[in-house]
């Protein structure tokens with residue numbers, strides 16, 4: 561990738577309109593980008609709906625060099641895991657086909673700035689932040705692999721990295737994914753998951769309508785500090801107060817992610833504390849089975865504990881779903897993204 565040229569995948573409609581001196585040409589260029597198959601390795605000399613003279617400006621200022629796919633593996637349940645490489649950084653994405661639509665889990669960083677104890681990515685350390693063009697490119701590549709009856713319509717920022725430590729680029733990528741004429745995902749089809757970076761959460765709630773998922777995983781600060789060290793800076797009470805305030809002011813629904821760990825955070829008392837913490841928050845709890853990896857000191861909760869935990873939360877009136885684990889045999893499941901090839 562050359563330094564002076566920008567990635568076409570990272571341009572907004574407005575920026576493309578300025579380059580092409582016409583909104584209708586910019587719309588034609590975006591239509592082309594999200595329909596062309598396979599995506600060419602370089603910008604062609606002409607594209608439909610744009611005069612070659614106008615397109616020459618784009619070719620001068622931009623390039624189309626998608627990340628290289630280093631590995632691509634399909635699991636028995638159809639989950640597809642990619643390892644990409646761009647400008648010296650490796651990162652992963654996971655395509656999850658389901659009835660009627662597919663979801664892509666994208667990485668926002670190569671490695672991660674945070675150090676969650678239950679997460680394989682944390683062991684890699686931090687590589688670098690990914691640019692918006694690289695975030696959108698993950699969508700562009702995976703789009704072509706979605707099964708015919710299940711087009712790629714959902715994006716979750718739950719791969720490698722803490723999205724709120726790379727928020728400028730994540731917000732730019734969300735804007736691009738939402739813009740017409742393509743990919744034009746609705747805000748409700750995009751979810752950003754955070755380990756609880758409070759300033760980022762505040763900004764995200766001001767600037768984006770997309771879903772926010774809080775990876776909570778604990779019901780006391782001491783427990784959370786062991787799992788997710790940054791909680792010392794932003795304790796549970798502050799994180800949940802923000803969601804409570806937002807719930808009072810809007811119809812926004814928050815996803816609360818909770819990885820169940822055997823004998824650590826899965827007791828009846830934990831479930832009751834979780835219910836108390838979520839009082840006043842418009843929340844849906846997603847219980848996530850822990851996916852093991854070599855050297856991890858935590859084990860997944862036993863199934864009777866998972867069901868008992870779910871029942872307590874559910875009976876309090878909070879919707880509580882048990883997420884199934886997809887792609888764990890290829891290291892594609894939640895918390896397993898660690899560039900294993």
Ligand code: SF4
Nearest residue numbers: 672676679682721755
């Ligand atoms: S759980 Fe998320 S924030 Fe925590 S180390 Fe893993 S990738 Fe980073």
